[in-house]
Amino acid sequence: MNEVTVFIMGKGYRVPAGLTIMKAMEYAGYRLARGCGCRGGYCGACATVYRLPGDYKLYADLACQTTVRDGMYIAQLPFTPAERPTYALENLTPDGKTLLALFPELARCVACNTCTKACPQKLEVMDAVQAALRGDIRQVAELTFDCVSCGLCTMRCPAEISHHHVWQLARRLNGAYLTPRAEHVKTRVEEIAAGKFREELDKLVTMTKDELVAAYKARQIEA
Amino acid sequence: MGTYPKEMQESIERVEATRPARLSTKPARLTLEEQEALLRGFHPDYRAEGKRRLKVGASWGEPVPHELADLLEAYPLLEPGALDVSKPDHDVDVLVIGGGGAGTVAALWAHASGVPAERILIATKLRHGDSNSIMAQGGIQAADKPHDSPAVHYLDVLGGGHFTNDPTLVRALVEDAPEIIRWHEDLGVMYDKSPDGTMSTIHGGGTSRKRMHSAKDYTGLEILRVLRDEARSQGIPVLEFSPAVELLTDGERQVVGAVLWNLETSEYTVVRAKATVLATGGWGRLHIQGFPTTNHYGATADGLVLAYRAGAKIRDLDAVQYHPTGAAYPDQLVGLLITEKVRGMDAQPLNRRGELFVHPLEPRDVESAAFIRECAPPEKGGRGLGVVTPTGMVGVWLDTPMVDMIHGKGTFQRALSSIHRMYVRFDIDPTREPILVYPTLHYQNGGVVIDEHGWTGIAGLYAAGEVEGGVHGKNRLMGNSLLDYNVFGRRAGIAAASWAKRAAPGSPTLSHVERYVGELESAGVPPTRKAPLLLPEYRGERALARMVDLL
Structure with a gap:
């Protein structure tokens, strides 16, 4: 061997x-x-x-x-101690100052790029820090989407930034406030609440296996 | 590139030769009868020698894999008489066992239903979030597009499960689905969308509508980390590295909490709870029939063991889900998941000669059986057309370069970035070369019997996520597990909160364990087997052989 x-x-x-x-x-x-x-x-x-x-x-x-x-x-590294400030997403606004207000240590970044070199996912970590400093939440969210929160950048950072917590908040702000909602989801939720499919489902749950097999075979498959 | 060994490289040339013709090929799906024949011939579940009927417990006589039977027919790790469980270290309204998707959702909804955060406790074996939920790649189903409906989703789920599912649970699954997606949007999950907000959705195996919502190929990670962050915002307490080793009952068959065990200091902790939600996930790390697995390190079926001792019934645990596309090369990646989304984006499975031998998106059990037939030697009824690796693994090609050829250059890296990253680490570029795959142990189709509120039928005990059964019958479709843990985590959390308001639990005891031990003895079960397993054994044989316990 x-x-x-x-x-x-x-x-x-x-x-x-x-x-x-x-x-x-x-x-x-x-x-x-x-x-x-x-x-x-x-x-x-x-x-x-x-x-x-x-x-x-x-x-x-x-x-x-x-x-x-x-x-x-x-x-x-068995554990990465990292400070996560207390916040409630519903009380935040997705403006340029939100990230810096909650994570003021972002401003201590010296642009040494050690975070980027430490990233096992090969993300542009320092670019994300700079985007956070500029208040560009969407760019932070996109640059850090593949982050697995391993904490390696945080352990190497001379500015002592808790990167993965910053990224998490940026992605949530982006998803909740900076991306349009899916109208069709809202519509469907309302239709279900109004009972639009109730009768059809009532019928389906009482069908015999033979009836279900016939209905299954008759399904149209979307191309 | 060209990192594949010479023999494999020759087969890749065949793949490339047949590709132009295949790019315009749309193979037919199998009929139900053809599917049935394939399953009978080649699916591992149909090997009678792989399972046995249980000799004890509430589901006496049920057939389950030997690997699980060995844990259900096993003695407790803790001698019931050896510890004092009458004085709880924690006294809460809702105890959630398991810190993956189902557990986190249950805790959030117990809180939303009026239980104060400090009256909830999540106890988990590893870290909060380390779970199969975080590893899910491909997507989550929900019938929320105009041409789709919960009724069509219902039929797809039933057909995928070979009509063995619990209709009431499937109805809950499909009816709640759009609301779950809406909730995720509120919490800030970054789903793949068009600029106007319309969800980007594709097919999964066995779906009749394109209803697979995704977040690149990190869908599970994206949803779970948002839920976990919300639990942190709500201040819900979490005990990590503290698996449950036994449930507690009050002598009246009511579950009143659990005994936890600190993995690092070996001390036990007694938690008294008015309601307990079991969200311990699945069984991949049992390596049923010797298969590698996609599952996380802690997927050792602990919840099934605990619930079964407390008298819960189980169902459909004779049905093991093998995901068709586990990595088969290189060795470092063997068994890891290659999301079904790759086939959803038109990559085709091919044999050694570069021939397409099955529709890429049959239900998972059928697709896996087709792969096994393609690779099995002719003397075992197979076709013997698999690709053999230098270390003796066998697999079929997944023609990944087709993704960019059909959907445009750059699509693979954008939409399948985790898979791309995984292979590039080992010098294989999946946008230029196919990858080798073979079925891998992926999911526990069955589990603890529940009703539509996640109630197990035992006072005070609820279950959600992979540990429960009935939702998927004997075979789950892609995208319905993330949906399952959200729908039933939410329902179980709400029901547990409601029960906690009216429960009158007695003193905690381990009397049900003593009773169960009596049953084991009567059935002649050898006293050597102990459960739950907690962690799989991966230490080297040489190291194990020389290990002695001195301190």
């Missing part, structure tokens, strides 16, 4: 090549609780930092999506 050596929090283990960092830790005998969630790159629980031999850089990535390399030094 082709093996590599990885250093988990400084201690060396031989593990099969080709494993993800997460599976390598398990192979070595770790039973994960912290640092492991969906195992598919969506939940952001497995934020991990690592170094490679002979390289000064501190890399950041998700343990479930990153393959081990020989000589890798690995440490997982």
Whole structure:
């Protein structure tokens, strides 16, 4: 078996090549609780930092999506302490000052771009910070849509910004206030409340299996 | 690119050769009779040796997979007599077990129904939000377009479930759906829309109307993080890394809370509650019949174990959902979900010769059976036309470059950004090369029996989301699980709040567990098996063999 050596929090283990960092830790005998969630790159629980031999850089990535390399030094971040201010969406307005008022530390950004380099999703994190400073909520929402809230940018940020909380608020403001509502959804909700489909559904729930099969076969399929 | 090994590369050339003709091909859907034959021949559920009938409990005689039977026919982790449950550490109106989609929605609606935030508690095994809900990619169904209707949605759900669903639950599902979407809009979910606000909707497997709403291919993540943020705004308390290991009852078969166990310090916590909502999700991490899974780390069927000991009935747990398109290459991605939206956007499944062998959007069980037939060797009745990887995995192609060819350059990266990102990490560009897929364990079709209010039939106990059964019958359609957890999370939250106002619970006990242990002993169940599982075992064999418990 082709093996590599990885250093988990400084201690060396031989593990099969080709494993993800997460599976390598398990192979070595770790039973994960912290640092492991969906195992598919969506939940952001497995934020991990690592170094490679002979390289000064501190890399950041998700343990479930990153393959081990020989000589890798690995440490997982079990938790990212981050301040989330208290707010109620219905009391906020989607104007240029909202984000900065709730997250004044945004103004401490020194445009060092460390956040962008730390992002496992390869998002333009610093551009989003700058958009937040300009009060461009829509752009923040779009730039950060693929954020998994792993907290790696927050842990690396010299301005101590709690990025994922800013992004979350920006996306909600964008969805609730800056995007037109779907009129057809509103109409359908009203139709249901008025009982438009009640009779048809009353009939359907009492149908025999044969009647249902016939109705199912007769459905028109939208092209 | 060209990172595929040579043998796979040769097959890709066949895929490319047949592509021009396929771009204009619209294959026919199978008839109900053809579907039935395919399922009988190749769906893993139809292998009788995969399951057995339960020897104990309220659903005695029900067939379930061995992997689940081993947990239902198992002894408690905590010796019932070994702990004092009479003095609760928390005393609340509504306890929600599970911090995924269903649990978060239930807590929000219990609060909206008048229960103060501090009288609610969400207890969850991992972090708030770590769940299958957050991993859902493709979308959520709701019949809210003019040419669609809840009645048509109803028929699609019933047909997908092979007419085994509970009609009352399906009605609740389809009738509440548009209201759920409206609620999400209020909360700020960023659905994919046209500039005028019209929802962008596409087909899912087995739908007769384009009613799949999405938020790129991060639909589950987008909905869940908004719900979680709203729960934080409302100040609803959450206990993380605290799975429930047992329900509490008051001796009168009324559920009055649960015992939690701190995963980090190993101490137990007693929560007394007037109403308890079970929202523990599904069973993917049981790896039924050895399949890989799309599910999150905590999907170990704990809720089924707890509810069954308290006397709840279960249904349709003989039906396992294998998602047709789990990643089959590279090894690091094996089992991970490739959303049905890829096929909804016209990518076709192909065999080794580049031939289209099934309609891309049959219901999931039928589509999976077709993939298995294509790959199975002729001596097992299959066609032997799968693509074999260097490590011996087998799969069929999903012709992803078709998405941009049909919908325009850049569509794939925009609409399917998570899938794109996942493959580019491993040097495969899905807009230029097809990807290899094979069915993967995805969903628990059945579960705890409930009524349309999420009530389990046991006083004080409600269930919502993947842990409950009946909504989808024996097979769920795409886009109905996100809908299910919202509809029944909401209904269970409202019903739990209502019950909490009039409940008169007695003192917490584990008497139902003692009774259940008696049943296990009478049935001759070996005392070695313990449940709930809490976490799957993935540690290396060598490390496990040398492990000793000293401290």
